[in-house]
Amino acid sequence: MGWIEVLERRVLDGQEVNAEEALNLMAIDGPAVYDLLAAANRIARSFKGCRVELCGIMNAKSGRCPEDCAFCAQSVHHRTQAPVYGLKEVQEMVDAAREATALSATHFGIVTSGTGIGEGTELERLCEAVHRIATEGCVSPCASLGIVSDSVLRRLWDAGLRRYHHNLETARSYFPRICTTHDYDDDVRTVQRAKAMGFQVCSGGIFGIGECPEQRVELALTLRGLAVDAVPINFLVPVPGTSLEAMDPLAPLECLKIVAVYRFLLPRATLRVCAGRERNLRDLASWIFFAGADAMMVGPYLTTAGRGPDLDLQMVRDLGLQVVNEAEGRVASQSQESVCHVRL
Secondary structure, eight states: OOHHHHHHHHHHTTOOOOHHHHHHHHTOOTTHHHHHHHHHHHHHHHHHTTEEEEEEEEEEEBSOBOOOOTTOTTBTTSOOOOOOBOOOOHHHHHHHHHHHHHTTOSEEEEEEOSSBOOSSHHHHHHHHHHHHHHHHOSSEEEEEOBSOOHHHHHHHHHHTOOEEEOOOBSOTTTHHHHOOSSOHHHHHHHHHHHHHHTOEEEOOEEESSSOOHHHHHHHHHHHHHHTOSEEEEEEOOOOTTSTTTTOOOOOHHHHHHHHHHHHHHOTTSEEEEOTTHHHHHGGGTTHHHHTTOOEEEOSOOSSSOOOOHHHHHHHHHHTTOEETTHHHHOOOOOOTTSOSSOOO
């Protein structure tokens, strides 16, 4: 048995991979990459089955963000063509959630620009939208409202929210290179507050922003320590006018290695591949599931367009996987002979 399989067996037995071992996995090159992907796939199928969870998001408030995140089109520190508008009306948010439901999404994220939402009229509107979406029951509402207080989280909980999204974006050691307008601990505390209150927490990062392999592993270990429930994996889409506009895309196999190593380190978490998969993965987009992902974002992203959702749905079906929430909340049935271990 090779060393990759030894680590796989350890994960399947409920034990953990450490930082050094994860770095060794991240350093794999050549034909052994396919052994890594296959092992990550087996871990994913063991812990997550053959189900693929889809989610949609809405850019409910855009632009004028005072933070200086180097990759973000909505920062006031950058000159971009990103749209600028205030918080959308309740009905617009509800209608967008219905559209996400029609795309077989299980979760619908309401995303707002800015450091964070506080008490006031915006929170009132958001709580009303969350309540209406939760009451309809077709798709589960999620919110990404920045750095928030316990009182704001409590209001959202009372409105019916059960999942909060807040990315750490990158490793603590690299964060000062990406953002200088708030401290990394502000983000960590937001995740901790949400977890302590009982929320499922969706927290991940963006890759291809200049971080090194050690920092990719560092972020994964931080997320593991925080016991997050879902991890969004984004790949940079450079936006003209931002600090990272000249960054080259990651190679497709490098992206897949990130997904695979995160599956080794976070075997029970939902690994959701989101923005940038079209640009960075190109023809290997479907391989995210072979590499250990079990979820995907569909539809438009915040300031960039994704692939057509019909193509994404067809891709999942073609792989013999099951789309959760398809056909009005039912899991799309596939034959027992479906290819559970997605093959090359």
